Amino acid sequence: MTITRLAIIGLGLLGGSIGLAVREHAGAIATAGYDRDPRVREKARERGLVGTVCDNPADAVRDADLVVLCVPVGAMEEAAREIAGALSPHAIVSDVGSSKQSVAEALERALPGVCIIPAHPVAGTEQSGPEAGFASLFTNRWCILTPPDDAEEEAVAALSGFWTSLGARVEIMEAAHHDLVLAVTSHIPHLIAFTIVGTASDLEDVTRSEVIKYSAGGFRDFTRIAASDPVMWRDVFLSNRPAVLEMLGRFTEDLTALQRAIRSGDGEALHDLFSRTRAIRRAVIEEGQDDERPDFGREDHG
Numbered sequence: 001m002t003i004t005r006l007a008i009i010g011l012g013l014l015g016g017s018i019g020l021a022v023r024e025h026a027g028a029i030a031t032a033g034y035d036r037d038p039r040v041r042e043k044a045r046e047r048g049l050v051g052t053v054c055d056n057p058a059d060a061v062r063d064a065d066l067v068v069l070c071v072p073v074g075a076m077e078e079a080a081r082e083i084a085g086a087l088s089p090h091a092i093v094s095d096v097g098s099s100k101q102s103v104a105e106a107l108e109r110a111l112p113g114v115c116i117i118p119a120h121p122v123a124g125t126e127q128s129g130p131e132a133g134f135a136s137l138f139t140n141r142w143c144i145l146t147p148p149d150d151a152e153e154e155a156v157a158a159l160s161g162f163w164t165s166l167g168a169r170v171e172i173m174e175a176a177h178h179d180l181v182l183a184v185t186s187h188i189p190h191l192i193a194f195t196i197v198g199t200a201s202d203l204e205d206v207t208r209s210e211v212i213k214y215s216a217g218g219f220r221d222f223t224r225i226a227a228s229d230p231v232m233w234r235d236v237f238l239s240n241r242p243a244v245l246e247m248l249g250r251f252t253e254d255l256t257a258l259q260r261a262i263r264s265g266d267g268e269a270l271h272d273l274f275s276r277t278r279a280i281r282r283a284v285i286e287e288g289q290d291d292e293r294p295d296f297g298r299e300d301h302g
């Protein structure tokens, strides 16, 4: 099964980046796209995010052998319903949503009998919209596929090959496991950033200008993450609710233990934890999993 025609629904950061990456790395694939926002379609035409920008979802997916839904996770079901009647019988439908179990359920409800292989490229930035995409977003990044148990092997191989051709490394995982892992590695860290930036800005005796002026170091990094798209993240927390609540429970217990250590002056407990976390950071760097590029995501658009 070879992918020759790709349809992208949602032409923001992820959809736009896929279109640009295909143009750069997999030029033999013809691309069409649709976004429900006419201003996004206009921008997509201007930037050439896909070969053909269509004014309705049916036209975009007709004849496509792969359709990738790149909309917020809460909009996946609606976007899938809009293409249901126009899909080619052999089409694979995939997505890029940050949570997987609830998206898979939504897609199965909307597209009974269709070959659905959910996916999550673990690659992004705090930017969103059609201006934000760039061709190298997926280079050396993981893309996790969460095929259902009865997925056709050939279709999984085709989707895996597609992501590899865009420069990504592919991993296959159960959706439930994906949701737990991403809750702790991505969703809770975002929640912490949203919280700390909100807490600082709520302080009555610290002015907004002081928060900005003295935000060198840790806080500055949190403000980048906390600038991420509000619709996207609202949907992630609502869709990955059980896994996020499970991990948030553990995190809260650990935070309480740390609070107790500080209150009781238990320097050894603090030192032990900080030594452990420093070792983890060093291991991440040794394995080449970090991204030290300054302003990652803003330099090489287009």
Ligand SMILES: NC(=O)C1=CN([C@@H]2O[C@H](COP(=O)(O)OP(=O)(O)OC[C@H]3O[C@@H](n4cnc5c(N)ncnc54)[C@H](O)[C@@H]3O)[C@@H](O)[C@H]2O)C=CC1
Pocket: 009, 010, 011, 012, 013, 014, 015, 034, 035, 036, 037, 040, 070, 071, 072, 073, 075, 078, 079, 096, 097, 098, 099, 120, 121, 122, 123, 124, 125, 126, 127, 128, 129, 130, 229, 232, 236
């Ligand atoms: N932003 C990031 O760093 C990453 C995001 N993701 C996932 O990718 C998906 C898209 O995120 P972004 O590209 O960042 O968002 P974005 O906000 O840049 O783009 C989403 C686009 O979807 C369009 N849209 C919404 N509902 C639609 C519908 N029913 N039909 C057609 N178009 C519709 C919007 O108009 C918007 O242009 C989300 O599910 C997110 O969880 C995955 C990895 C990284």
Ligand SMILES: O=C(O)C(=O)Cc1ccc(O)cc1
Pocket: 097, 098, 121, 122, 123, 124, 125, 126, 186, 225
């Ligand atoms: O900008 C960052 O640091 C990110 O963490 C980007 C990101 C956001 C959501 C995802 O599902 C995957 C990656």
